Amino acid sequence: xxxxxxxxxxxxxxxxxxxxxxxxxxxxxxxxxxxxxxxxxxxxxxxxxxxxxxxxxxxxxxxxxxxxxxxxxxxxxxxxxxxxxxxxxxxxxxxxxxxxxxxxxxxxxxxxxxxxxxxxxxxxxxxxxxxxxxxxxxxxxxxxxxxxxxxxxxxxxxxxxxxxxxxxxxxxxxxxxxxxxxxxxxxxxxxxxxxxxxxxxxxxxxxxxxxxxxxxxxxxxxxxxxxxxxxxxxxxxxxxxxxxxxxxxxxxxxxxxxxxxxxxxxxxxxxxxxxxxxxxxxxxxxxxxxxxxxxxxxxxxxxxxxxxxxxxxxxxxxxxxxxxxxxxxxxxxxxxxxxxxxxxxxxxxxxxxxxxxxxxxxxxxxxxxxxxxxxxxxxxxxxxxxxxxxxxxxxx
Amino acid sequence: xxxxxxxxxxxxxxxxxxxxxxxxxxxxxxxxxxxxxxxxxxxxxxxxxxxxxxxxxxxxxxxxxxxxxxxxxxxxxxxxxxxxxxxxxxxxxxxxxxxxxxxxxxxxxxxxxxxxxxxxxxxxxxxxxxxxxxxxxxxxxxxxxxxxxxxxxxxxxxxxxxxxxxxxxxxxxxxxxxxxxxxxxxx
Numbered sequence: 001x002x003x004x005x006x007x008x009x010x011x012x013x014x015x016x017x018x019x020x021x022x023x024x025x026x027x028x029x030x031x032x033x034x035x036x037x038x039x040x041x042x043x044x045x046x047x048x049x050x051x052x053x054x055x056x057x058x059x060x061x062x063x064x065x066x067x068x069x070x071x072x073x074x075x076x077x078x079x080x081x082x083x084x085x086x087x088x089x090x091x092x093x094x095x096x097x098x099x100x101x102x103x104x105x106x107x108x109x110x111x112x113x114x115x116x117x118x119x120x121x122x123x124x125x126x127x128x129x130x131x132x133x134x135x136x137x138x139x140x141x142x143x144x145x146x147x148x149x150x151x152x153x154x155x156x157x158x159x160x161x162x163x164x165x166x167x168x169x170x171x172x173x174x175x176x177x178x179x180x181x182x183x184x185x186x187x188x189x190x191x192x193x194x195x196x197x198x199x200x201x202x203x204x205x206x207x208x209x210x211x212x213x214x215x216x217x218x219x220x221x222x223x224x225x226x227x228x229x230x231x232x233x234x235x236x237x238x239x240x241x242x243x244x245x246x247x248x249x250x251x252x253x254x255x256x257x258x259x260x261x262x263x264x265x266x267x268x269x270x271x272x273x274x275x276x277x278x279x280x281x282x283x284x285x286x287x288x289x290x291x292x293x294x295x296x297x298x299x300x301x302x303x304x305x306x307x308x309x310x311x312x313x314x315x316x317x318x319x320x321x322x323x324x325x326x327x328x329x330x331x332x333x334x335x336x337x338x339x340x341x342x343x344x345x346x347x348x349x350x351x352x353x354x355x356x357x358x359x360x361x362x363x364x365x366x367x368x369x370x371x372x373x374x375x376x377x378x379x380x381x382x383x384x385x386x387x388x389x390x391x392x393x394x395x396x
Numbered sequence: 397x398x399x400x401x402x403x404x405x406x407x408x409x410x411x412x413x414x415x416x417x418x419x420x421x422x423x424x425x426x427x428x429x430x431x432x433x434x435x436x437x438x439x440x441x442x443x444x445x446x447x448x449x450x451x452x453x454x455x456x457x458x459x460x461x462x463x464x465x466x467x468x469x470x471x472x473x474x475x476x477x478x479x480x481x482x483x484x485x486x487x488x489x490x491x492x493x494x495x496x497x498x499x500x501x502x503x504x505x506x507x508x509x510x511x512x513x514x515x516x517x518x519x520x521x522x523x524x525x526x527x528x529x530x531x532x533x534x535x536x537x538x539x540x541x542x543x544x545x546x547x548x549x550x551x552x553x554x555x556x557x558x559x560x561x562x563x564x565x566x567x568x569x570x571x572x573x574x575x576x577x578x579x580x581x582x583x
Binding site: 031032033035036038072082110132181225357360 | 441442448449450451457458460461463467469470471476530532556560562563
């Protein structure tokens with residue numbers, strides 16, 4: 001039923017886009033270029049003297065760096081190609097290379113863009129638009145995005161970031177009352193983690209589709225610019241190798257942008273079907289098979305305030321950031337499974353930061369975060385999970 | 397899979413249809429069109445700051461912007477016409493010099509009034525004047541009485557002098573232009 005709704009929405013989006021006959025993009029008034037390189041990078045020092053790994057060993061303080069160029073190529077006024085590659089050093093000093101996305105935009109008409117290839121999925125705001133370090137006002141990611149650059153005891157919700165497929169984006173201008181953005185896509189979808197019997201979902205796009213079943217998703221947002229944007233996202237796909245277990249997720253995001261302050265947040269939930277069987281009543285026989293949902297959900301809210309509002313010249317580049325993240329999973333330990341590491345966690349994370357802007361796209365961030373795991377029976381229970389960050393982030 | 401099957405015929409049919417419309421039949425309106433520049437300034441002000449600090453035009457050359465804007469059109473959900481207006485705004489603020497310095501201190505060009513300059517460069521895209529305009533930057537009605545003429549002249553010459561993170565472009569204007577803008581803002 002959900003897929004039917006999504007299919008209907010996509011069909012409607014395409015059909016309505018046909019009604020517009022405006023050209024994809026009128027001729028530019030700039031000197032036309034072919035290639036541009038944009039992107040971002042950062043250097044981050046992390047101090048975490050109280051942290052221990054699962055064996056109780058000290059976790060080292062470390063310095064990590066990233067350089068993330070985006071290669072943009074304008075083939076014509078209707079076709080635009082882009083690719084982002086992340087080069088990074090990890091805590092062990094090794095260099096890692098990862099393709100973030102590589103895709104082609106086809107500017108179909110004034111309001112419609114078709115994208116094919118590997119792209120960042122429009123699921124919420126953080127993964128699609130806000131995660132680059134010079135855009136992310138905090139050094140770390142919201143707690144519920146623990147799977148994407150998260151750290152410590154608070155395991156995140158399986159992030160829906162990038163995948164390979166096709167999408168169609170539309171803009172519906174409502175005049176003075178705002179505008180609506182729609183974005184629907186179909187992609188390879190989630191996979192079952194190797195050696196896992198259910199519940200372990202991974203989103204590694206480079207591995208392709210494992211079960212011949214595509215995932216579907218979309219985001220519908222209402223924007224009243226320049227201040228408000230509220231979006232609802234949904235994603236669903238079969239992840240098990242035999243295609244009988246489903247992973248679905250939803251996200252509600254909002255942005256409020258003022259002249260000196262901003263508030264943004266997301267509510268994010270996921271549900272992964274997991275299967276197993278009960279203990280057999282008679283030794284040597286099979287138990288009763290079951291399928292249960294393994295749910296995780298969380299939310300975060302982040303506020304920023306620019307001290308230039310005070311009118312003191314020396315405070316103009318200073319910005320303060322506060323973020324609260326909350327996450328929980330409903331696994332109660334009754335299912336014996338491989339994902340116990342994240343089982344039954346109810347946790348929260350606070351982040352406080354001060355940013356000093358060196359340029360509009362270069363910032364020095366000082367931040368501290370503290371994580372609280374409320375149920376000590378879960379993994380990492382009782383271990384202090386605090387850290388201090390110093391980061392230089394830049395966009396180019 | 398069904399969705400792909402559903403999408404493909406639409407994409408093929410509509411692609412053929414779109415190409416028959418002629419993608420490039422409408423000529424660009426020139427950057428000297430003040431209404432287009434003002435519209436672009438407003439769109440720039442309203443959209444760029446949704447995710448990140450707005451970046452002053454001089455961070456890229458005109459040719460680089462022409463490639464970056466389609467990328468941002470997709471990211472920021474801008475229409476093609478809006479992207480064109482933003483390009484017009486950015487183009488209006490850039491010279492061919494990568495440092496965006498003006499080479500015509502002794503220009504034979506006719507003198508421009510402050511009102512013309514404010515309209516030409518789309519100042520109200522980011523600033524309110526008499527209640528009209530954007531909110532990315534501060535309102536300008538009382539800026540002369542509050543900050544003084546010297547401050548405004550310095551800000552026009554070097555927008556980052558008091559705030560390194562300022563998104564205000566360094567406009568290709570000479571001292572006479574700056575004085576004209578100050579005179580306009582006095583009234």
